[in-house]
């Protein structure tokens with residue numbers, strides 16, 4: 001998952017390819033060296049005692065008690081690092097950059113152990129790696145884009161491994177990407193591909209709210225746009241009926257029905273995936289210059305009530321739609337708290353109501369789905385401004401208090417219950433169809 005507090009600046013994709021190159025024990029040696037590096041760093045940790053004050057309430061008064069914790073200080077000075085590197089290089093027969101990769105991995109492993117330990121999620125247990133692998137730094141990789149060759153130096157000027165990805169199924173997707181790090185194992189390689197995201201062409205912000213039968217978008221120039229999802233709903237419905245029926249007779253013949261269930265679960269999944277793939281590529285094609293704003297689904301857990309998901313699209317599909325779009329567009333996430341209950345005009349909290357319409361005591365009635373995507377949009381603008389800083393916002397035509405281009409600043413007209421534009425996903429074509 002990407003960092004939610006940053007505008008993503010690059011797209012990273014990872015693919016696996018098989019190879020049958022003899023790595024001459026490199027993965028095993030790397031594993032040994034990595035664990036040795038962890039050992040050495042671990043043994044040089046300086047444990048500092050720290051007194052921590054706790055308090056608890058008895059009646060109206062607080063009582064205090066103290067405990068002592070050991071806080072690890074990880075050795076980081078250059079002398080230590082140089083000595084560590086020299087020590088690990090002794091007898092190392094492969095490229096020395098692998099040692100740097102091992103040290104980097106050792107540090108990041110211990111640092112993540114430390115933050116877990118400080119949060120109380122881990123004991124004082126030294127982390128160790130068990131399975132052989134090699135982390136190949138970028139400096140050991142030559143990427144020949146034209147021929148699809150990725151050359152990895154095993155021993156400088158002596159031994160190379162060449163992976164050709166021209167015929168790989170993912171080649172089209174990463175044609176314009178650069179190769180990042182590679183994780184090598186005995187029979188396979190995990191290759192990371194990266195592409196910088198250009199924010200300079202991003203001119204609009206779109207807030208997106210997912211509902212059961214529609215994806216509701218609020219576009220900073222075009223206003224409310226809907227994409228019809230009833231076909232997705234229908235596809236799922238068909239398979240749900242079949243699956244429910246099979247479940248009800250499961251006991252009669254568990255083996256046979258089990259097989260059928262698996263078959264229909266797969267078909268359901270494939271058809272849903274197909275729909276979402278088309279939806280997301282058609283969307284990103286229609287709005288190539290947009291920053292897309294979604295609600296941060298992980299934050300729903302924080303607020304106990306998941307009423308949204310009783311009503312709306314199930315969580316996994318929504319996650320998938322946002323996740324797929326991350327590879328095709330710039331996606332950011334905002335706090336979902338009360339997005340469907342905040343009045344789009346005055347910002348006051350509206351009461352929970354059933355049905356299509358929500359009502360603000362000061363401002364009147366609104367369409368629920370419009371309110372959802374509009375509030376996501378508003379939070380998106382604020383986040384973009386915060387992240388990119390006031391002056392450098394690459395977003396024209398939108399400001400928090402300047403929402404509709406044809407309205408005086410700071411004022412909002414009530415949106416009609418129907419959006420101006422609506423689309424359906426074309427299952428046979430490449431572009432969303434306007435209806």
Ligand SMILES: [Zn+2]
Nearest residue numbers: 343346360363
């Ligand atoms: Zn209001």
